[in-house]
Amino acid sequence: MIMHLTVNGQNREVAVTGATRLIDVLRNQLALTGTKQGCGVGECGSCTVLVGGQPMQACILLASRVQAPVCTIEGLDDRFTPLRQAFADHGGFQCGFCTPGQIMRAAGLLIEAPLDRLNDEHWLREQMNGNICRCTGYCGIAGALMSDAVQALARRLRQAPSAVMTAMSEIEN
Incomplete structure (x- = not known):
């Protein structure tokens, strides 16, 4: 069909x-x-x-x-560049195979999670545990998510609708 x-x-x-x-x-x-x-x-x-x-x-x-x-x-548009850059800066990926899934899960967290939880390493690791990485040991991923740039991105996403959600609402209307 x-x-x-x-x-x-x-x-x-x-x-x-x-x-x-x-x-x-x-x-x-x-x-x-x-x-x-x-x-x-x-x-x-x-x-x-x-x-x-x-x-x-x-x-x-x-x-x-x-x-x-x-x-x-x-x-993901340029608004999410700080997330991708934080993964690179903090060693959040090595082989790159899991990276797209990790970034998409992280983008979902940045869109929906309470801001106060985004700097809680234990909570972040729990939220990301469905995305398996065999190379980094997750320290780099947690570091990327807790970085100042990603925290600032999360705050900006709350101030204005994310590009993802804007594109979705435009299509739905």
């Missing part, structure tokens, strides 16, 4: 069956290869995308069930 998905602010027509996973649509039909296929069973988090602003694993999400706008790593 043919369905319409809003991906990274664009209305896209895709062919799906009842068993087509969102990750397959993103990677194979839309050529959005930033979303990585890891475990294929929703355990590693490398395929994390935002669906309606909520982090979700694209490898276990049936495309036919997606009704809200989807944002992939390619869809």
Whole structure:
């Protein structure tokens, strides 16, 4: 069947069956290869995308069930540059395989989490524990999320709607 998905602010027509996973649509039909296929069973988090602003694993999400706008790593605009830069500055990635999923999960936290929780390392590690990294040991990821630049980004996202949410609301209206 043919369905319409809003991906990274664009209305896209895709062919799906009842068993087509969102990750397959993103990677194979839309050529959005930033979303990585890891475990294929929703355990590693490398395929994390935002669906309606909520982090979700694209490898276990049936495309036919997606009704809200989807944002992939390619869809994060320049507003999220401090997050990407903090990951680089703090050694939050090495091989880069889990990085898109880590950044998408972190973006979801910056959009929705209470500001006072974003500087609580224990809480952040709990929130990120569904995204497995085999290289960094998570210290760099936690450091990136607690950096001044990312904390400032979270405050700015509260002052004005994030680019992700703005794009989603424009498409929905």
